[in-house]
Amino acid sequence: MPSAGPVRRFLDLSARPLRGHLHRSMDLRRPGRMTLGRAGCLALALAGLSACTLQEGGGPSFELAAGTTSPAEFGEIATFDLESANGGRVTREDLAGKPWLVGFIFTRCATICPQLVGEMSRAHKLLGDAGAPVVAITVDPEHDTVRVLNDYASHFEGTEDGSWLWLTGDEEKIYELIRKSFKLAVERDPDADPGLLVSHSSFLVAVDGAGKIRGYYQGTDKQGTVQAVDRVRFLAGKRDMLSAQPRLNAMLNGICALLLVVGLVAIRRKRKHLHARLMGLAFLFSAAFLASYLHYHFKVLPSLGGHVGFRGEGVWRTAYLVLLLCHILGAVINLPMVLRTFWLARKQRWDDHRRMARRTYPLWLFVSISGVAVYFALYGA
Secondary structure, three states, X not given: OOOHHHHHHHHHHOOOXXXXXXXXXXXXXXXXXXXXXXXXXXXXXXXXXXXXXXXXXXXXXXXXXXXXXXXXOOOEOOOOEEEEOOOOEEEOHHHOOOOEEEEEEOOOOOOHHHHHHHHHHHHHHHOOOOOOOEEEEEOOOOOOOHHHHHHHHOOOOOOOOOOEEEEEOOHHHHHHHHXXXXXXXEEEOOOOOHHHOEEEEOEEEXXXXXXXXXXXXXXXXXXXXXXXXXXXXXXXXOOOOOOOHHXXXXXXXXXXXXXXXXXXXXXXXXXXXXHHHHHHHHHHHHHHHHHHHHHHHHHHHHHOOOOOOOOOOHHHHHHHHXXXXXXXXXXXXXXXXXXXXXXXXXXXXXXXXXXXXXXXXXXXXXXXXXHHHHHHHHHOO
């Protein structure tokens, strides 16, 4: 389990404006022939490229953005007693026994808070059947009184039934809670404009029923929100909101790549019947991937609020986009090539089949392996 000190140092150090954490609410030997060596090098290169997930200065590491079923814990929340926007008080004990998702906002925030609150609203809807409340704690309690916070909260669902709690209270105690328990940075600048008054984190924090922090997620993008929701739903004993289809799709691509490599070995050893069966299986796995991919993008993703995006920056983002573009173009070009190669084999036009296969095979293998790399770039291990 990561210790609290390193976690806090990581979050504080990486919490800088424009970095997405701390904000002042601102602004083959024969040409064309694929050899086993080349296939192996290609696989290794693409596996390395999937390290795009280790984002340079952008987003938490995948260790902090703990996976859905991860056992990771990042410390325990201290006891607190805050005022609720809809009356009464809320303590840590009131939230005991159920996981919750918390974010830090203030009503006068000029830029990032509306986006953060929008993602929290989406999280609230996705957590509807989990019995896990969303909690918004103001970092400007001097202005955000119960009345002000209640007026602000009235624009969102969940305030009346307690499934979305809006909390305020003593500024010193709130800041101590954020810094010492949540291990996040927060700073008030009395000389700043009202909309830039407080520098604070844009993380959504998942907390379990025992009051322990179970993950930090970027709260200003869809992917971070869905990851946070998926984590909280798991902690609540509910089915993952994140579909298992991305993992399934990556597995289908990975199995296809393995079958292609073994199929190449088989034909090199003159085992033609085994080669034919393996390539037929590879085609079936590719077809299964295509069907699953289309279902996921046109049926599943819309129910989750849209597509998730890559969160890296700079060179990592460029590398990911190049990888994605090559994968998509390769898949489009490769499909008719694969069909043509199989048709030539069926007609027993072996010379034409071999010539076509030398062009089809490397592209097919690339598409399969790059599909796995895209998965790791988006979702991690």
